[in-house]
Amino acid sequence: MDIKCLALVFCFLVVLGTPSPVRRSTVRPQPGLCSLQGRALPPCQRWHKIDRNGCCRPCKCHKGKGKKLSTQDPCKEKCKPCIAKETFNQHFDYFCKSCQTCGANEVVVQQCTVSSDTVCHAMYAFV
Structure with a gap:
């Protein structure tokens, strides 16, 4: 094997053996902005992620x-x-x-929608 082949193999092994860098968020937290928004700085709590400003948001x-x-x-x-x-x-x-279901002695005042619950009102029996 000549020197060029050895150099090529060596370079190839170096490239393969080099670990890839760990990717981290490139967004730097903005403490002032986070506190104005009522959001915390990383590390974030469970069920939160880092937003585009670097703040934790639910x-x-x-x-x-x-x-x-x-x-x-x-x-x-x-x-x-x-x-x-x-x-x-x-x-x-x-x-x-x-959605809430109205009881036997209630009437539906407003049907349930995707953004509001059913509104029920009690029926009054007059004797």
Whole structure:
């Protein structure tokens, strides 16, 4: 084997043997901005992720959307629309909740929507 082949093999082994750099968030936290937004600095708590400003934010969904209750890590699942007349999310929260069912002595004042629960009102019997 000549010297050129040995040099080529050596270079090839060096490149293969070099560990790849660990990728970390390139976003630098902005302490002033994080505190103004009421958000913490990394490391983040469970069910939080780092936003574009480098602050920790909860992995919550907007009104009318939510994640499956069975999810282990809400940060790994996308928000999906709640199911009309079955589930709702009226706040900035993680999950869609089941719609309330009115009782036997109640009437429905407002049907459940994806962003608001059923509104029930008591029926009064006059004798």
